[in-house]
Amino acid sequence: MTSVIRNIRAVIGEKIKLLYTPILLAVLDAFLNMLFYSVMILSIVTLIKNQFTESFFFRGIAVLAVVFIFRTLLARYSFASLQLNGSVIATDLRLRLAEHVRGLNSGYFNQNSVGKLTSYFSTDIADFEQVLTHHLTDFVKALFSVSVCMIAAVVIDFRFAGVMVVMILVALPLMIKGGSVGHTIAPEHRVRINAVISRVVEYINGIKTFRLYRLTGTKFERLDQSFNELKKSSIRVELSMMPYVMIFSTIVSFMIPVALIWGTNLLIQGNSTPEQYIAVLMLSVSTSSQLMTIGMLYPELKYLSKSADNLRQIFETQPLPYTKDAFIGADHEITFEHVSFSYENGVSVLNDLSFTVEDGKTTALVGPSGSGKSTVISLISRFWDVDNGEIRMGNEKLRDIRPDALTEEITCVFQDVYLFNDTILNNIRMAKPSATMEEVTQASRLANCHEFIMQMENGYDTLVGEGGSTLSGGEKQRVSIARALLKDAPVVLLDESTSSLDVDNEKEINHALDHLMAEKTVVVIAHRLDTIINADQIIVLDEGSVREKGTHQELCRQQGWYAQMIKEQEVAKTWVIGETSETKDILEDAR
Ligand SMILES: Nc1ncnc2c1ncn2[C@@H]1O[C@H](COP(=O)(O)OP(=O)(O)OP(=O)(O)O)[C@@H](O)[C@H]1O
Structure with a gap:
């Protein structure tokens, strides 16, 4: 994850500050979500203890309504700020990239195909924008929620917190593996995307020649072949990351039945209170759903961080050096x-x-x-x-x-x-x-x-x-x-x-x-x-x-x-x- 953040930082530079507000809002949203859960836990516990009164009911409803309204407004503002700042960052990135590429030695264009360069400007930046405007804040939100749930679990019932930690430790390597698979296959998949872009550009530029030689449609095998290879590669990407994501999700979703069986057992033996039981159940629901979000986003982030990697590499390519800002020659010989x-x-x-x-x-x-x-x-x-x-x-x-x-x-x-x-x-x-x-x-x-x-x-x-x-x-x-x-x-x-x-x-x-x-x-x-x-x-x-x-x-x-x-x-x-x-x-x- 640090490599993802490092790449993002290296590519967007000073503009990273534009992400602070959306990330902060995401954390605030996660906090309100926790508040929502807390009110629900409290309501159920009160109900079980037979202490549920009309005034408690109305206070609970009022709190939930306020939280709901606040969250809706927050979601609207957070979405707008994320989209706005994301597009500001992406536009700035495109302009900087164009300016940087303009100053490069022509040798750079010799060594990099049209498809590859087009892909940098379109696919890579679009993927990168996707990370910034969606995945990053969702990931942070889920991470924060899980952390809060873990702390709450330790406070409520440290035994069950231990069980949750064990389950997370079992599932975590799968998530990391899924991420590293995504990261490993990303370059190969990108090569296929670049090849398709190159072939399409070639096809459109040479359409007259292709028609003269009747190489249009499927007869232009190079285009056909690159489409097929991209199809195979896309399926390979999905299939290679999917097993890890699915097993990870299955393990973390087991947190709910485990909480149910374990909690019921403790309750029957008198080693736990009903309040603890309910709270642990609710925590297991929240934690497992947030972990599933993390499990889905992590490989995606690792895969997309390859885009940031590509962009970083272009920025690291040195433009033509010079020592004098202006031409001060005596004449133009x-x-x-x-x-x-x-x-x-x-x-x-x-x-x-x-x-x-x-x-x-x-x-x-x-x-x-x-x-x-x-x-x-x-x-x-x-x-x-x-x-x-x-x-x-x-x-x-x-x-x-x-x-x-x-x-x-x-x-x-x-x-x-x-x-x-x-x-x-x-x-x-x-x-x-x-x-x-x-x-x-x-x-x-x-x-x-x-x-x-x-x-x-x-x-x-x-x-x-x-x-x-x-x-x-x-x-x-x-x-x-x-x-x-x-x-x-x-x-x-x-x-x-x-x-x-x-x-x-x-x-x-x-x-x-x-x-x-x-x-x-x-x-x-x-x-x-x-x-x-x-x-x-x-x-x-x-x-x-x-x-x-x-x-x-x-x-x-x-x-x-x-x-x-x-x-x-x-x-x-x-x-x-x-x-x-x-x-x-x-x-x-x-x-
Ligand atoms: N971008 C390039 N990358 C690699 N080799 C190149 C490139 N451009 C030209 N060459 C090679 O450099 C050599 C000189 O090419 P250049 O275009 O300078 O010749 P020219 O005298 O202008 O030819 P013409 O009269 O046919 O335009 C040729 O062998 C050519 O294949």
């Missing part, structure tokens, strides 16, 4: 000094890479697929830290700068544009929440998206669907460029689109990018070489090292990889689907 980097298992992706991106100039990265171009951009954004060597911006080491401060200096435009399920206005404004409408429209005009936005029924207030699903690829890109223009950061990292857009769209996006890149320090990943012939510097990467470096003219003269690729792309431009001798002639004529 970016230098890679003998940088080596691998994502995992020591498979080297960048090897002793050195180059400089001059301040206010454009550097293009080209190279074969997998040569490390996107990795260079990720390292400049500090999604990861280098293994060896150093990256500097304005002579400041990137690893010294607070990640948020670094983010303010950089704007990224990736090929996979992600827009939030919100209005176009909010999607653009997120780059600068304080931006006026005029600034937003100005950025949109420069990004060539103002016109198409205004043609939509709700203009800037149009909702774009999840990921921007209601916009075309070109429209999404222009909205993302408007967002980047609004941010107006001095460094622009650009992952140019691999897919050819139609001529009009391409022209518009190129104009928009011209505005974005003007007078900025730019690193652009170029997939089509004709777009970067004016770059101040072109770096050809191969297997994580610089293979060639220079301007377009210099590289063409070198007759290396770049010159060869230029030629090949020229040839590729003439490729036609299903070319025949007839179409070839027509094309030749056209050329």
Whole structure:
């Protein structure tokens, strides 16, 4: 139990104070419940002793009514305060978790599946909230009631108190065992839950592909299999904890017949008074019912404490370290000094890479697929830290700068544009929440998206669907460029689109990018070489090292990889689907 409390404490921190009132109210409720029992015991004893008078009857009723009303009000207030404080704690937890995860090295996301991370935010926090808003106070209440009953039993008849203690000691190991079984199987069950979440996310994201390959429904075996495994695991969880809970409940419920037989025996032999007999009977009823509650809740608490354990482990994962709160570099020149980097298992992706991106100039990265171009951009954004060597911006080491401060200096435009399920206005404004409408429209005009936005029924207030699903690829890109223009950061990292857009769209996006890149320090990943012939510097990467470096003219003269690729792309431009001798002639004529 201490581990449960320790985990709860570690996860909710200072907010634990919000639980004090509900716990106190739970104890007060348990106390009133005891009072209720006391009045009943007293009434029965009085009745047996033939001392039951009308006035006693009315006084008893009055006390019971007051206790009842008080308990009802208490239950209402305690429930409200528990729900309110529980949701405050859970909201705070979700926000802190999101903030914490945001600061983690991207490696964390590589090692943890979407399902696992989604489960942390949904299942774990929901389970944790369940512990706080229900189980914890119920457990405390039952524990307090049992303690009071035991004390009362010692006072009333210490012999029977001894019998109760023996029965509890016999049953207790079963409860502990049930708890430890719950705790042991929780991780495996959680793996099954995570797998289902991952598969569902995968299924929804890839629904078009699955339909094309007729892998929908039961034919998508991975989804089917994970559902089945979760079903089996859920049954296993219930079945493995149930025997312990049931035997525990049976033993403690025996307290009532034992009290009856033992008490009757003592009474007949004249070793006990009727008052003691009645009191012991009532105590046995109350104690056994409270012990049953404890027996049911303990394994649940142990099982759910695994959720707290998971959350604690994320909070203990260290975010990216830094030593300087703000970026104080002289300019935005970016230098890679003998940088080596691998994502995992020591498979080297960048090897002793050195180059400089001059301040206010454009550097293009080209190279074969997998040569490390996107990795260079990720390292400049500090999604990861280098293994060896150093990256500097304005002579400041990137690893010294607070990640948020670094983010303010950089704007990224990736090929996979992600827009939030919100209005176009909010999607653009997120780059600068304080931006006026005029600034937003100005950025949109420069990004060539103002016109198409205004043609939509709700203009800037149009909702774009999840990921921007209601916009075309070109429209999404222009909205993302408007967002980047609004941010107006001095460094622009650009992952140019691999897919050819139609001529009009391409022209518009190129104009928009011209505005974005003007007078900025730019690193652009170029997939089509004709777009970067004016770059101040072109770096050809191969297997994580610089293979060639220079301007377009210099590289063409070198007759290396770049010159060869230029030629090949020229040839590729003439490729036609299903070319025949007839179409070839027509094309030749056209050329
Ligand atoms: N998140 C990741 N985890 C593990 N390995 C990765 C990860 N991202 C990239 N890699 C590996 O690192 C290498 C370099 O990838 P990178 O994406 O930087 O290449 P690229 O030159 O941008 O390729 P492309 O032109 O195809 O986009 C590849 O071998 C790739 O498989």
